Amino acid sequence: MEPGVPHPAVTSSAERRFRVLVGVTGSVAALKLPLLVSRLSDVPGMWKRRSDPVLHIDLRRWADLMLVAPLDANTLGKVASGICDNLLTCVIRAWDRSKPLLFCPAMNTAMWEHPLTAQQVGQLKAFGYVEIPCVAKKLVCGDQGLGAMAEVETIVDKVKEVLSQHGGVQQS
Numbered sequence: 001m002e003p004g005v006p007h008p009a010v011t012s013s014a015e016r017r018f019r020v021l022v023g024v025t026g027s028v029a030a031l032k033l034p035l036l037v038s039r040l041s042d043v044p045g046m047w048k049r050r051s052d053p054v055l056h057i058d059l060r061r062w063a064d065l066m067l068v069a070p071l072d073a074n075t076l077g078k079v080a081s082g083i084c085d086n087l088l089t090c091v092i093r094a095w096d097r098s099k100p101l102l103f104c105p106a107m108n109t110a111m112w113e114h115p116l117t118a119q120q121v122g123q124l125k126a127f128g129y130v131e132i133p134c135v136a137k138k139l140v141c142g143d144q145g146l147g148a149m150a151e152v153e154t155i156v157d158k159v160k161e162v163l164s165q166h167g168g169v170q171q172s
């Protein structure tokens with residue numbers, strides 16, 4: 001909760017604000033984080049900051065939606081098998097699955113094409129999480145193929161769509 005701010009449950013629909021928790025992993029696509037966060041901040045009704053202590057259970061309560069962007073191969077594997085050895089994976093492990101969790105895989109094409117990837121993405125989808133699929137392009141490493149994180153605008157549009165399904169996003 002933000003100090004002095006009513007909980008969403010007691011806030012009128014016209015004033016409803018949404019809290020999106022963005023998880024970031026060690027993909028080169030993390031370079032897009034400033035743009036992604038800046039564009040998400042433009043979504044009407046989005047909270048701009050959080051000042052309370054950062055603990056994984058506080059965060060799972062605080063957020064209305066979780067976005068993991070980029071989700072690298074390492075954390076994908078951890079989440080699929082339940083490993084929770086850092087703050088991000090603990091929040092995901094404790095996630096309230098009645099709330100949406102969106103993930104944006106991003107990895108080299110060779111990693112993407114490994115059969116483990118499809119298994120693990122399938123496992124996350126089976127948990128009810130929403131995949132924002134990676135795209136094919138020339139990757140930062142120079143390889144060409146699938147594995148690049150979805151475009152920022154695609155991600156923001158999907159966040160808005162899912163938020164609107166869970167109570168509506170204020171229109172600008």
Ligand SMILES: Cc1cc2nc3c(=O)[nH]c(=O)nc-3n(C[C@H](O)[C@H](O)[C@H](O)COP(=O)(O)O)c2cc1C
Pocket residue numbers: 024025026027028029071072073074075106107108111
């Ligand atoms: C420059 C650089 C770029 C990387 N890009 C990716 C990537 O796009 N996708 C990926 O799965 N791993 C990538 N890695 C490897 C991850 O950073 C590594 O697996 C790390 O242990 C992930 O830790 P985390 O999941 O806790 O963030 C990259 C590593 C480096 C050094």
